[in-house]
Amino acid sequence: MADSQDSSDREQVIRVDGLSRRFKSLWALRDVSFDVKRGEVFLLLGHNGAGKTTLLKILLGLLRPTEGNIRVFGLKPWNYVEGLQARARMGVMLEANGLYQKMTAWENLEVFARIYRLDPAAWRYRAEELLFDMGLLDRSEDLVGTWSAGMKRKLCFLRAVLPEPDVLVLDEPTSGLDAVTKHTIRRALTKMVAERRTTVIAASQDLAEAEHSATHAALLRLGRIVYAGPIESLGKRVRIMKFWLPREMDSSDIARCFYGAEVSGEEVTWQGKSVTLRFPDGAPVPEGSAPELPSGVTRVPVTLEDLYIELARDMGDI
Amino acid sequence: MRRDLAAMLWKEYRQFRKNAANEIGTIVVIAFLVAFLMPFGIVRSAVGRAVEPFSGVLAALVIFAAFLYMSLVSEGSFSDEIQEGTMRMLLATGIRPPAVFVAKWLALMARAAALVITAAFFEVAALAFQSAGPVTLDLKWLAWGMGFAMLVSSYTAAANAAVSLVTRTAMQFRQYGTIVSLIPLVALGGLAHLVGIGRGAISILSLLLFALTVASFFIAVAAFRSEKTRA
Numbered sequence: 405m406a407d408s409q410d411s412s413d414r415e416q417v418i419r420v421d422g423l424s425r426r427f428k429s430l431w432a433l434r435d436v437s438f439d440v441k442r443g444e445v446f447l448l449l450g451h452n453g454a455g456k457t458t459l460l461k462i463l464l465g466l467l468r469p470t471e472g473n474i475r476v477f478g479l480k481p482w483n484y485v486e487g488l489q490a491r492a493r494m495g496v497m498l499e500a501n502g503l504y505q506k507m508t509a510w511e512n513l514e515v516f517a518r519i520y521r522l523d524p525a526a527w528r529y530r531a532e533e534l535l536f537d538m539g540l541l542d543r544s545e546d547l548v549g550t551w552s553a554g555m556k557r558k559l560c561f562l563r564a565v566l567p568e569p570d571v572l573v574l575d576e577p578t579s580g581l582d583a584v585t586k587h588t589i590r591r592a593l594t595k596m597v598a599e600r601r602t603t604v605i606a607a608s609q610d611l612a613e614a615e616h617s618a619t620h621a622a623l624l625r626l627g628r629i630v631y632a633g634p635i636e637s638l639g640k641r642v643r644i645m646k647f648w649l650p651r652e653m654d655s656s657d658i659a660r661c662f663y664g665a666e667v668s669g670e671e672v673t674w675q676g677k678s679v680t681l682r683f684p685d686g687a688p689v690p691e692g693s694a695p696e697l698p699s700g701v702t703r704v705p706v707t708l709e710d711l712y713i714e715l716a717r718d719m720g721d722i
Numbered sequence: 723m724r725r726d727l728a729a730m731l732w733k734e735y736r737q738f739r740k741n742a743a744n745e746i747g748t749i750v751v752i753a754f755l756v757a758f759l760m761p762f763g764i765v766r767s768a769v770g771r772a773v774e775p776f777s778g779v780l781a782a783l784v785i786f787a788a789f790l791y792m793s794l795v796s797e798g799s800f801s802d803e804i805q806e807g808t809m810r811m812l813l814a815t816g817i818r819p820p821a822v823f824v825a826k827w828l829a830l831m832a833r834a835a836a837l838v839i840t841a842a843f844f845e846v847a848a849l850a851f852q853s854a855g856p857v858t859l860d861l862k863w864l865a866w867g868m869g870f871a872m873l874v875s876s877y878t879a880a881a882n883a884a885v886s887l888v889t890r891t892a893m894q895f896r897q898y899g900t901i902v903s904l905i906p907l908v909a910l911g912g913l914a915h916l917v918g919i920g921r922g923a924i925s926i927l928s929l930l931l932f933a934l935t936v937a938s939f940f941i942a943v944a945a946f947r948s949e950k951t952r953a
Binding site for chain 1: 725726728729732733736737740741806807808809810811812813815816818947
């Protein structure tokens with residue numbers, strides 16, 4: 405028992421315990437607690453202003469908590485010496501790119517390679533590979549100031565993963581990126597997590613993208629944690645089913661298949677030809693499709709975005 | 723700390739190289755202007771004899787050139803980095819914040835040294851060109867002027883860099899930067915006038931400038947620990 409406890413502590417990378425942060429009279433974070441273990445891809449969800457970026461800044465030691473504790477590898481990020489040790493093991497991609505506009509991509513990478521004390525031959529080889537994967541190699545000798553917003557974002561990601569960190573802190577990593585680049589980033593992340601068991605903590609509004617790689621999530625609302633845990637458990641908590649309907653079908657027909665009677669507006673939501681059925685607490689959510697499901701109706705998987713919207717609805721935000 | 727400093731010095735060097743034409747051009751223009759600001763009437767009357775007061779003018783002009791140049795190039799030295807988000811990015815890594823400040827200060831001091839040497843050279847050249855005859859120059863005064871100019875640069879660079887960390891934006895910097903760098907120097911000038919320029923006065927002024935430079939370093943370290951700079 406003691407051994408398994410020790411092993412669990414060793415695996416724990418980030419521990420947030422009763423964390424609060426106040427800006428004048430506004431509580432940006434209030435009594436936030438969760439743990440992130442090694443190899444987890446932990447997603448911070450929440451509306452704009454929910455406190456996600458504040459939490460990441462506290463994690464990086466850029467802001468000091470008002471109350472509570474936060475530890476990364478057992479180190480306090482705000483403490484000068486411990487913060488330096490913790491940050492040396494973290495790769496960072498902030499919401500603002502923070503690139504030197506009058507330097508080339510190689511020079512931008514070299515600044516950080518020198519800060520992280522990477523072996524010159526090794527980081528150059530790795531950087532060339534990553535620049536190629538991201539489609540940036542041809543422009544790597546151009547000044548970054550002449551690049552598009554998407555290219556700069558890609559370079560930021562590359563800079564974050566270059567030191568092969570133990571923890572990757574990402575703030576809106578895929579904002580402004582095209583689908584192919586998102587796919588490339590996702591592939592690189594998945595590889596890092598699989599090969600090095602890198603821990604990732606990310607704040608993102610791109611739920612469709614985050615769904616592919618996230619293993620755990622915390623939902624923040626007005627600075628408080630509404631949910632924190634595995635993504636699968638989030639799916640169990642939200643009791644919905646989703647279907648695509650043929651063009652000619654009335655969506656209330658399908659609702660009747662499940663509810664067996666006329667349904668109220670609160671239980672069914674239509675969006676184009678998609679219908680979401682909501683099941684009340686206590687009522688079992690059918691596992692498969694209903695036997696009497698009209699032909700042409702297809703059950704579609706519930707996405708992370710659907711779950712997020714449902715949680716927001718539960719909280720009265722919609 | 724040494725490796726952090728080396729990394730930051732490399733960054734400063736690359737930034738200088740990107741802007742080398744402008745940087746060198748500014749040094750040459752300021753040195754040239756200051757050299758031709760010299761009161762040449764005195765030079766002409768001084769042909770054929772040693773002119774110690776005139777050597778003092780040379781020293782004063784080098785000091786003035788250094789102050790003018792340092793005020794220009796250190797303006798908002800960190801404001802740009804804070805506004806572009808590069809400062810936050812640096813602080814989000816494991817780098818020691820004092821290394822960021824010291825590298826910036828050393829880079830400014832390297833520029834100051836280039837300016838001081840160029841200005842002194844231009845002054846002597848202008849003097850030779852304008853005097854149309856032999857002028858015996860007391861180089862001790864010029865050497866003193868160059869040394870004191872480096873001290874003035876040291877304080878101006880450190881004070882302006884510290885102020886740009888505290889004020890964060892170029893607009894705010896303009897409100898406070900000039901005051902912070904100019905008032906102590908005017909006060910020192912007044913003090914020098916009161917006590918008279920002698921070896922003792924120069925020592926006191928140098929010590930005061932050194933103390934002000936060190937104070938600026940402490941202000942910068944405090945600023946780096948503040949959330950206002952970090953976040």
